[in-house]
Amino acid sequence: MSTKSKRNRVLPGFGLSMGYTVIYLSLIILIPIAVLFLKASTLSMSEFWNTVTEERVVASYKLTLYTSFVAATVNAVFGTLISWVLVRYKFFGKRVVDAFVDLPFALPTAVAGIALTSIYAPNGWIGHYFATVGIKIAYTQIGIMIALTFIGLPFVVRSVQPVLQELDQQYEEAASTLGANSVQIFLKIILPAIFPAILTGFALAFARGLGEYGSVVFISGNMPMKTEIVPLLIITKLEQFNYAGAAAIASVMLLFSFILLFLINFWQWKMAKKHEIA
Numbered sequence: 001m002s003t004k005s006k007r008n009r010v011l012p013g014f015g016l017s018m019g020y021t022v023i024y025l026s027l028i029i030l031i032p033i034a035v036l037f038l039k040a041s042t043l044s045m046s047e048f049w050n051t052v053t054e055e056r057v058v059a060s061y062k063l064t065l066y067t068s069f070v071a072a073t074v075n076a077v078f079g080t081l082i083s084w085v086l087v088r089y090k091f092f093g094k095r096v097v098d099a100f101v102d103l104p105f106a107l108p109t110a111v112a113g114i115a116l117t118s119i120y121a122p123n124g125w126i127g128h129y130f131a132t133v134g135i136k137i138a139y140t141q142i143g144i145m146i147a148l149t150f151i152g153l154p155f156v157v158r159s160v161q162p163v164l165q166e167l168d169q170q171y172e173e174a175a176s177t178l179g180a181n182s183v184q185i186f187l188k189i190i191l192p193a194i195f196p197a198i199l200t201g202f203a204l205a206f207a208r209g210l211g212e213y214g215s216v217v218f219i220s221g222n223m224p225m226k227t228e229i230v231p232l233l234i235i236t237k238l239e240q241f242n243y244a245g246a247a248a249i250a251s252v253m254l255l256f257s258f259i260l261l262f263l264i265n266f267w268q269w270k271m272a273k274k275h276e277i278a
Contacts (some may be wrong), residue, residue: 036254039247051248056224057233064230065256067141068209071148076202079156080194086157087164101158104151109214116147117219139221144229147215152205159201163194196268203264207257 040048051057086098104112120127120137127137137143167190175185213231220227230253237246 033254036247037251039244040251042244043248047244048248051245052252056228057230057249059225060228060230060233061252063141063144063226063228064210064253067144067148067229068206068212071145071152071209072202072206074145074149075152075156075205076198079153079201079205080160080198082153083157083160083164087161101154104154109151109212110218112150113147113215113218116143116150116215120146120219138219139223139227141227143219143221144216144227147219148205148209148212151212151215152208155204155208156198156201159204160194160197163197167193196271199264199268203261206260210253210257 043051082101086094086101117124117138119125120130120143122128122131122136122138124138130137137146171189172185175189180188211231213229213235216229217232220229220232222228222232230249234246234249237243237249
């Protein structure tokens with residue numbers, strides 16, 4: 001019996017490996033998060049509430065959530081399209097295009113922010129064309145969305161691409177043989193298979209957008225009540241040595257991220273259960 005149980009173990013030394021995993025996650029993730037909430041708890045309930053519900057802070061919450069959601073939605077659509085092109089088509093320079101997708105990961109966010117600002121400013125390469133028709137991109141919410149779209153695109157592409165690569169095209173061929181058109185094949189066969197991956201990429205891009213600072217701070221203009229994001233407010237609190245206030249605002253954003261990831265994971269679990277039943 002003992003020999004059989006040992007053979008069924010995938011990893012030898014499970015206790016040691018599990019202990020190392022718990023310690024590592026605690027040091028890197030759990031302890032810093034716990035310290036953040038402990039620092040915020042040094043405020044009284046009234047102080048905490050006044051800090052996180054200040055008009056300027058609430059305006060930055062709305063701006064950050066709205067721009068992050070729009071950027072993640074745009075990436076979910078066009079990131080899926082890019083994944084489809086990279087997986088289903090062969091063309092010259094495909095490897096180069098595939099490598100470009102990871103560029104936002106490698107490029108420092110401050111450099112990305114400066115580059116985007118210089119391009120979309122009223123006197124920039126692209127911005128001056130819009131300025132001639134009265135459309136301002138840099139130092140507005142549109143500029144923030146562009147920056148968040150730039151940094152969030154790889155999350156969707158790299159989430160959807162492997163699923164598309166493993167998707168068996170025999171089901172598509174069988175549906176086509178039975179008379180299904182391209183739209184029906186996509187909606188009935190392909191989309192249900194890749195939708196969980198799209199949802200995962202959306203959640204990752206959204207969560208990244210909530211905490212993005214470097215690429216946004218330059219192009220946003222940082223105007224209070226208009227283009228001021230939450231991470232900038234946190235930095236401002238830290239520069240004023242108001243660590244408890246910064247921790248309070250950060251803890252609220254962290255709760256937003258937790259709730260988002262929990263809802264996404266719960267939705268994926270429900271879809272998986274429904275697929276198993278079907």
